[in-house]
Structures are given as structure tokens and as C-alpha cells.
Amino acid sequence: MINQHFLSRLFALIALLCPVVGCLSAPSGTAAMPSPTAGTTAVAQLNAAPCPPLPPPVGPTITIANEADLRHQAQNAAPGTTLLVAPGTYSLQDAVYVTVNNLTIRGATGNRGDVILDGGGMLTWTHTHIIAILADDVTLADLTLRNGDEHGVSVNGRDRPVLYNLHILDTGYQLVKVNPATPLKAGPVGDGSDDGLLACSRLEYTTTSPEDYTNGISAHNAHRWTVRDNEWRRIRTPNQVPAPAILFWSGSSDTLVERNLLVDCYQGIAFGNASHGVGDHTGGIVRNNMIYASLPHDSVIEMVHASGWLVAHNTALLLNPDSGLTWGMEARFSDSSGTFAYNLTNMDIWLDRDGAGGSGIGNVTHAQSDWFVDVAAADLHLVAGATAVIDQAAPLPDVSDDFDGSPRPYGLAPDVGADEYTPPFTPSHFLYLPMTISERRT
Ligand SMILES: [Ca+2]
Ligand SMILES: [Ca+2]
Numbered sequence: 001m002i003n004q005h006f007l008s009r010l011f012a013l014i015a016l017l018c019p020v021v022g023c024l025s026a027p028s029g030t031a032a033m034p035s036p037t038a039g040t041t042a043v044a045q046l047n048a049a050p051c052p053p054l055p056p057p058v059g060p061t062i063t064i065a066n067e068a069d070l071r072h073q074a075q076n077a078a079p080g081t082t083l084l085v086a087p088g089t090y091s092l093q094d095a096v097y098v099t100v101n102n103l104t105i106r107g108a109t110g111n112r113g114d115v116i117l118d119g120g121g122m123l124t125w126t127h128t129h130i131i132a133i134l135a136d137d138v139t140l141a142d143l144t145l146r147n148g149d150e151h152g153v154s155v156n157g158r159d160r161p162v163l164y165n166l167h168i169l170d171t172g173y174q175l176v177k178v179n180p181a182t183p184l185k186a187g188p189v190g191d192g193s194d195d196g197l198l199a200c201s202r203l204e205y206t207t208t209s210p211e212d213y214t215n216g217i218s219a220h221n222a223h224r225w226t227v228r229d230n231e232w233r234r235i236r237t238p239n240q241v242p243a244p245a246i247l248f249w250s251g252s253s254d255t256l257v258e259r260n261l262l263v264d265c266y267q268g269i270a271f272g273n274a275s276h277g278v279g280d281h282t283g284g285i286v287r288n289n290m291i292y293a294s295l296p297h298d299s300v301i302e303m304v305h306a307s308g309w310l311v312a313h314n315t316a317l318l319l320n321p322d323s324g325l326t327w328g329m330e331a332r333f334s335d336s337s338g339t340f341a342y343n344l345t346n347m348d349i350w351l352d353r354d355g356a357g358g359s360g361i362g363n364v365t366h367a368q369s370d371w372f373v374d375v376a377a378a379d380l381h382l383v384a385g386a387t388a389v390i391d392q393a394a395p396l397p398d399v400s401d402d403f404d405g406s407p408r409p410y411g412l413a414p415d416v417g418a419d420e421y422t423p424p425f426t427p428s429h430f431l432y433l434p435m436t437i438s439e440r441r442t
């Protein structure tokens, strides 16, 4: 008879061993971008580890049930207040201008699909953005923002914004825009936006942007921003103009872009831009992202007028390149330097375009579709047969986990690309762990 003490000891032992043997690692091929509200199984919770629900509000809260009150409180609540927006669809009559420092606007249920802020349409020229941040330490969470004139979220030179568990779709210009200054209200001008976070969100167009001016996020003069654990779909223009989904430029620095999934975007991740000059981006890391393109595409990771970067352990399967395109990642112009390491892709990596000084370590550029779990579903986790890349990398100090947030390495060595392969979970991993029970029954 197994008593409670035995069970608690057994589970304690499993918990102790699992970080070593990986027995509770999620099976390869599970949902790539878990929602913070997805499921309650143990595996779902482990998968969602990088995206836990926000903790309960601290400080005063105000429940919001109509759009006029939301706009009013965003400018009049006391600093530190949380505006809890009740479930529903809110037809905004103007942008929500947040001018109160340390204000949080969040959906009341934690499910971003329950609270929809609708701007009425793209490029209707009625009220610019869905939400404009004009204060420091503003958090937006658990919301859907859609049908905006210009931007879903406009950050204007203010610091430490947190954009978390949002669904942003179908806005006329960039879905998220980070401006260097505060053009709409009085305030610090031109000092940029520092220490922002965009995480655990989904950003997309239903088809394409309405015209050629868009990005998923475009950030000017932004410093130490983190963009992680987001899903980006169809960030593209009607005329296939170059428009990176994730673009940091205009003097931005030390951007971290990790564990994002990009599907059918025309371009992917860019530090700097060819339309600018020397010093467009400094430092930064792009790691553990998965990029899949079946619609026509340009190159998907580009470091342009950018120096001091690391692009490591990204997976890019690119199936519909524009005519003449033979490369999927590039460093460009003579002021660009950095390292591409252990990326996995099926197209070339151009290290020295226009005199750039990129270096390459251990990249694999002949990826095959059958190395991945489910290409048609954009699931680029590795299968057991991907032996050409499993355990074929060397550890990098800047890459200690993978796309799933699971620790590297599993097995003998890190794997090339964004996924660290772990065998599918089966009970046999723990049912046959050796252990001795010397418990004296009383
Ligand atoms: Ca600032
Ligand atoms: Ca490995």
C-alpha cells in the first residue's frame, strides 16, 4: 500500500531529477505559442512558463464598463491605479491617451479575447491610435486591440512600458510604434523609450496592411527593449515592399528578440535599416526565434548599419523566396559587424553584403522539411531524425534555453536552431527511476 508520505517523496525525487534528465520537458511539437490562459494541465503550465498570468493588481482598482470612462480614467486616475476593463467590445470614439504614470489597463478576466477595443477601421482618419502611451511605467495587458486608424499601441518616448498578452490586429500603420519623443502632449522630447517589454502577444493582419507603410513593431531610439514569446502572422503589405515584422532602428540599442514565432511575414527581424546610416543599431541579441514563410518573402533576419549583435539559434524555413533571393539572413554595409551562430535555415546567410563584417559559427543552411514536426502548421520543432543538427552545437553563454524556454543542452550538446530536441514525454521516464524506500510503517 502506497501511503501519502511515499508519494510525496516520490514526487520530490522526480522534481529533483527532472532538471537533469528532462523528464518533465514538454513533448516536441506541442503548441508553439502557449497563451497564458491556455489549459490547466501540467504540461500546458510548463509550456506556458515564460507567459504566466499577470499577478493580481496591487493598489487601487477601477472597473471600467464603457469606452468614455476608459478614456477619462486613463488621464485622470491616480498614479498606480489599475483599470480593470469588463468583458465586452468597446467601440472607441477616440484614442485612449494614457497620461498617468504607473497606470495599468488590463482585461478583467485575463483572457485577451474577452475585452476588445475596436477603433472602427484602418485608415479612417477619425482617431489615430487605439492606445497612446504618454506616461512612464504603463502596463497594457489581457486585451484585444483592433481596427485602429494608425497604430494599435503608440509609445511616445516614455520608459518601461509593458505590453503583455495582447492581441493586436488590423491597424492602418505599424501595429506597435515606438516614437523617440512625445509629440502629442507636453513632456520630455527626444530621449527615446527605455526598457520596454512586448511579450506573450499575438500581432497580425487578417490579410495585409492597407498600404505599404507598416511593421509589426517599429521602434526608434529605443534602448534595452525585450520582444519575446510573441506570435506574428502576415505582417506584410499589399505590394510586397520590405517591411520587417520586428524593426529596431534610429539609434536603438541592446534589443533582445527571443522565442518569437513568425509565420508568413514578408520580412522578419531587423536591427537597423538600409534607408538610414551609420549607427542605426548597437548591440542586441536575436535568439531562439522560429520563422516560417510559405507566402512570398524577402530575407528574414537582417543586421543593417548595426554592430555588436549576436544572431543565434534561430530556425528559418523559407519556402517561397522572391525571384533571385538566395539568402535568408544578412549583415549589410561596412559599419555592420556581429556573429551568426548555430542558426538553422534552408537558405544562405550573407555575412558580408556591401562590405559588412559578419562572422559565422556552426550555422546549418541546408535544412530539410522532414527535420521538423509539422511544416504546414509552422511547427519547426525538431523530430528525432534530425540528427544532422541534434547535439551539433557548442554551448554559447548567451543561449541557455530554447524556443520553448527549456534549458540547453538536453543530451550531449545543444542542437542547432531554435528548438532543443527532447524526446516525447512518457511515464516510463519516472515510473522506473531507481529508488529505495526505507520508510518504516507504523
Ligand atoms: Ca524616455
Ligand atoms: Ca541536444
Ligand SMILES: [Ca+2]
Binding pocket: 028, 402, 403, 404, 406, 419, 420, 421, 422
Ligand atoms: Ca524544445
